Amino acid sequence: MAMLDINGLSISFGGLHAVDDFNVTIEEGQLYGLIGPNGAGKTTVFNLLTGVYKPTEGVIRLNGQDITGKSTVEINRAGVARTFQNIRLFKEMPVLDNVKVGFHNQHQYSTLTGILRLPKYWKVEAEMNEKAIEILKVFDLDKEANTLAGNLPYGKQRKLEIARALATDPKLLLLDEPAAGMNPNETEELMQTIRFVRDHYKMTILLIEHDMKLVSGICEELTVLNFGRVLAQGPTAEVLKDPAVITAYLGE
Amino acid sequence: MNAAELIKKRKSRDLRSSLITYGIVVVFYIVVQTMVNTGHISSLMKGLLVPICVYVIAAVSLNLVVGISGELSLGHAGFMCLGAYASTFFTNVVGDGLPELPRFILAILIGACVAGFFGILIGIPVLRLKGDYLAIVTLAFGEIIKNLMNVIYAGVDDGGLHFATTDSGLKLGEGGKKIIKGALGISGTPKNSTFTIGIVLILITLFIVLNLINSRSGRAIMSTRDNRIAAESIGIPVTRFKLMAFSISAALAGVAGVLYAHNLATLTVKKFDYNTSILILVFVVLGGIGNIRGSMIAAVILTALPEMLRGLSNYRMLIYAIVLIVLMLFNWAPAARAFRSRILEKLPFGRRNAEKEES
Numbered sequence: 001m002a003m004l005d006i007n008g009l010s011i012s013f014g015g016l017h018a019v020d021d022f023n024v025t026i027e028e029g030q031l032y033g034l035i036g037p038n039g040a041g042k043t044t045v046f047n048l049l050t051g052v053y054k055p056t057e058g059v060i061r062l063n064g065q066d067i068t069g070k071s072t073v074e075i076n077r078a079g080v081a082r083t084f085q086n087i088r089l090f091k092e093m094p095v096l097d098n099v100k101v102g103f104h105n106q107h108q109y110s111t112l113t114g115i116l117r118l119p120k121y122w123k124v125e126a127e128m129n130e131k132a133i134e135i136l137k138v139f140d141l142d143k144e145a146n147t148l149a150g151n152l153p154y155g156k157q158r159k160l161e162i163a164r165a166l167a168t169d170p171k172l173l174l175l176d177e178p179a180a181g182m183n184p185n186e187t188e189e190l191m192q193t194i195r196f197v198r199d200h201y202k203m204t205i206l207l208i209e210h211d212m213k214l215v216s217g218i219c220e221e222l223t224v225l226n227f228g229r230v231l232a233q234g235p236t237a238e239v240l241k242d243p244a245v246i247t248a249y250l251g252e
Numbered sequence: 253m254n255a256a257e258l259i260k261k262r263k264s265r266d267l268r269s270s271l272i273t274y275g276i277v278v279v280f281y282i283v284v285q286t287m288v289n290t291g292h293i294s295s296l297m298k299g300l301l302v303p304i305c306v307y308v309i310a311a312v313s314l315n316l317v318v319g320i321s322g323e324l325s326l327g328h329a330g331f332m333c334l335g336a337y338a339s340t341f342f343t344n345v346v347g348d349g350l351p352e353l354p355r356f357i358l359a360i361l362i363g364a365c366v367a368g369f370f371g372i373l374i375g376i377p378v379l380r381l382k383g384d385y386l387a388i389v390t391l392a393f394g395e396i397i398k399n400l401m402n403v404i405y406a407g408v409d410d411g412g413l414h415f416a417t418t419d420s421g422l423k424l425g426e427g428g429k430k431i432i433k434g435a436l437g438i439s440g441t442p443k444n445s446t447f448t449i450g451i452v453l454i455l456i457t458l459f460i461v462l463n464l465i466n467s468r469s470g471r472a473i474m475s476t477r478d479n480r481i482a483a484e485s486i487g488i489p490v491t492r493f494k495l496m497a498f499s500i501s502a503a504l505a506g507v508a509g510v511l512y513a514h515n516l517a518t519l520t521v522k523k524f525d526y527n528t529s530i531l532i533l534v535f536v537v538l539g540g541i542g543n544i545r546g547s548m549i550a551a552v553i554l555t556a557l558p559e560m561l562r563g564l565s566n567y568r569m570l571i572y573a574i575v576l577i578v579l580m581l582f583n584w585a586p587a588a589r590a591f592r593s594r595i596l597e598k599l600p601f602g603r604r605n606a607e608k609e610e611s
């Protein structure tokens with residue numbers, strides 16, 4: 001069974017068909033790319049997938065389960081986590097807490113347990129700290145555990161967003177332009193990190209990216225969007241050779 | 253420094269910060285009590301001790317909504333009013349049926365529950381909406397509660413509790429006792445509030461609020477403040493946690509109301525108006541939004557100040573204004589923050605704050 005199966009997904013804003021009859025099938029463990037020019041509807045696909053927008057048409061299945069029209073919170077609990085193109089960290093909270101809040105549904109104790117500092121509070125907090133450090137280490141952020149998220153440099157903020165998403169223990173990870181604003185060295189490092197995350201956490205990853213080096217370097221398959229419609233789909237090397245893709249996107 | 257050490261450092265800093273806050277309260281109590289015992293305090297000032305505790309609890313609890321959950325509430329006095337009326341009604345109904353201390357403890361719990369219940373009632377519809385609707389609704393709520401309490405008549409007789417909106421509408425049986433008398437309010441409530449009880453309630457409030465902030469639910473609340481969409485994306489039910497902060501805050505405001513009401517011979521709604529809600533908000537803003545210790549200190553200074561300046565009659569308002577400005581600068585101006593963090597850095601206990609300031 002496919003990890004993600006989207007069928008006939010559509011949404012329009014006013015008269016604009018931002019996403020129009022979008023289809024994709026992603027297998028478990030795949031590293032899949034979604035590319036296309038600005039305004040093609042890529043972020044909108046993520047917003048539909050995570051319940052931020054409700055589709056006017058279409059069905060989204062996660063591991064066979066229909067998640068169409070569910071709320072963002074339910075969809076996260078079903079196993080979808082994401083990052084944002086315009087970074088959305090909890091800026092007034094330390095780096096460590098940004099990850100720990102991601103454990104909200106994984107490591108639990110009641111509000112009263114927290115206020116009364118019952119033994120379970122100390123146990124679960126210690127558990128969370130340990131797991132949080134583990135994740136932060138993957139992104140080389142463990143030395144900044146006590147820094148406020150808003151004070152991190154840009155590239156590290158992007159990484160922290162991925163770390164926070166991972167904390168929710170997703171099956172499917174959606175990354176919206178993870179390399180935006182990074183220099184070539186940082187991008188290279190990020191590519192390795194993304195690969196590591198996929199292999200180590202057995203994650204399925206769908207990512208939006210403009211950096212062709214990253215896309216061709218790590219994505220196994222691609223879908224190209226143009227004006228809300230699928231322009232091409234298939235193994236990365238083939239798609240990038242497609243003349244229609246070259247004229248619509250790469251040639252510009 | 254490795255991550256494990258960083259976490260240890262953070263833990264000890266959090267602990268130290270909480271201990272400083274509790275410590276300030278305890279020291280304040282000891283100093284004031286000593287002054288009272290040695291007669292070094294004016295009787296007017298003595299009369300302010302319970303109100304100071306009331307405002308500290310109100311300010312700390314409002315900061316939970318404004319600073320921690322990031323919502324604006326303009327009706328905090330309304331929740332105090334509910335706590336005040338519900339508890340004094342209870343106290344008068346029970347009368348001598350219970351010993352003083354258990355009765356007062358029950359009154360506090362009832363005040364907290366009633367105010368907290370109304371917090372949930374208002375929060376459920378309003379906190380679902382994205383946007384600053386809470387400010388408008390709480391503003392209206394405060395006024396409605398005030399006006400409602402102004403026309404309520406209530407009493408008790410052998411047949412149970414009776415409520416009405418006019419004096420004559422309240423038909424009490426033989427030997428019945430009228431308790432709430434419309435605009436005349438409730439009189440004859442035993443004065444159970446003391447400075448000591450006030451301080452204990454402050455400590456309990458701080459315990460609840462500080463421990464909540466440093467817990468799983470507290471982090472969830474702050475995440476909804478910092479970024480609602482991101483919070484949802486990691487599975488945080490935003491409305492539920494905003495509601496939690498709001499209703500706990502309302503319940504604690506109710507406690508402040510109980511303390512306030514059991515310090516008065518006659519309770520009327522006059523004090524629970526818009527101005528009081530704003531005054532408490534001023535404490536929170538001046539003390540630093542999200543800074544629990546700051547709102548506590550601001551509440552004490554600004555409540556005691558007018559009385560302390562009484563001797564300077566003509567300059568009183570001038571000095572009051574200057575203190576307001578200084579407090580504001582001390583809490584908010586970048587240069588003052590940097591200065592403060594340097595000072596705090598030198599104190600063995602101040603490091604947590606210092607690091608907060610740097611950022």
Ligand SMILES: Nc1ncnc2c1ncn2[C@@H]1O[C@H](COP(=O)(O)OP(=O)(O)O)[C@@H](O)[C@H]1O
Pocket residue numbers: 013016018036037038039040041042043044045
């Ligand atoms: N909430 C919205 N309301 C109106 N138009 C929207 C909304 N969200 C996206 N759009 C429009 O949909 C189109 C696709 O946007 P988007 O998905 O962000 O593109 P991209 O491929 O660059 O991520 C754009 O024309 C954008 O203006």
Ligand SMILES: [Mg+2]
Pocket residue numbers: 042043044085
């Ligand atoms: Mg986009």
